[in-house]
Each structure stands twice: as structure tokens, then as C-alpha cells.
Amino acid sequence: MFAIAIPYQHWKSHNPTGFLVMYSLTFFFANFGPNSTTFIVPAEIFPARLRSTCHGISAAAGKAGAIVGAFGFLYASQDPQQSLRENPMYPKGLGMQRALLLLGCVNALGMLFTFLVPEPKGKSLEELSGENEAENGAMEMHGRPAPPETCPIASPQV
Numbered sequence: 001m002f003a004i005a006i007p008y009q010h011w012k013s014h015n016p017t018g019f020l021v022m023y024s025l026t027f028f029f030a031n032f033g034p035n036s037t038t039f040i041v042p043a044e045i046f047p048a049r050l051r052s053t054c055h056g057i058s059a060a061a062g063k064a065g066a067i068v069g070a071f072g073f074l075y076a077s078q079d080p081q082q083s084l085r086e087n088p089m090y091p092k093g094l095g096m097q098r099a100l101l102l103l104g105c106v107n108a109l110g111m112l113f114t115f116l117v118p119e120p121k122g123k124s125l126e127e128l129s130g131e132n133e134a135e136n137g138a139m140e141m142h143g144r145p146a147p148p149e150t151c152p153i154a155s156p157q158v
Helices: 008-014 016-032 034-045 051-076 095-114 124-130 131-141
Strands: none
Touching: 008 016, 008 095, 016 095, 034 051, 051 095, 124 131
16 A cells, blocks of 8 residues: 555656556455455454354444445545535545555554454364363363363364
């Protein structure tokens, strides 16, 4: 995004086709890679009991953020020198270059927050939080045996 935003005046006046190509590549690679985190990360970070509910809430929050971002960018990208007589539908904005720089900063924050998500290292969230141990201890206290771990790949054959 910064490769588009910083030389924006050059793209606009000297090479509009290059701007279109760079903009298209930016969105292709944004959807090709980082967009997958919108459904991979929620599947990893929520415990199994709450996963579907929390995944739905996070998906709805993502859609709401997309709406705010789309309309916010539309208003922010309006020319700051325009008068309301030229375009009465939109108020003055930041301008395209500043809006793209702001979008690049938001993208960098999203990348930073994605890297702050803890890596489960192949363990379930229940194992990481000790939730299963607490349940197993409670079951043994009530006279019932704790259930064996049920992982067909990792459990030894008896």
C-alpha cells in the first residue's frame, strides 16, 4: 500500500496504468494471503465449546469493519480542495494520497496484531489452558473415572 501511496502524484500524472496494475496487485496479494487469517485464526484461538459462536461473532465484526473501511475510505479519499458545488454528495476529505497512507498504517497494525496471536504449537486450547485437567479432576472427585484421551493418531494401541 505504501508503494502506491508515497509516489501517488507520480502514478496519477505520469503513469495511471501503472497505478491500476499496482492497485490490482495489492488487492490480489491482500486477498491471496492475509485474508485467510480471517477464518484460520478464529478457528485456532477459540476453545472448541465456543468456537462456532465466537467464530460467527468475529466474522460479523470483520464484515462491520469492512463496511466502515469501505465508506470511510470513500469519504477520506475525497479531494481536500474541492468545493461542495463541485461535488455536493461528499464533504472535503484527506485526499487520495493521505487516505492511502492511512490505509497502509491500518494494514500494518493488522499485521502486528496478527503476529501477537499466540501459536498453539499443535495443542488444543483446552490442553493449553488446562481446562481438561480441571474437568478430569472433578470427575475423579465424584467417583467416576476420567475419560481417556481420544486421539486416534497419537494414542497407543492397547
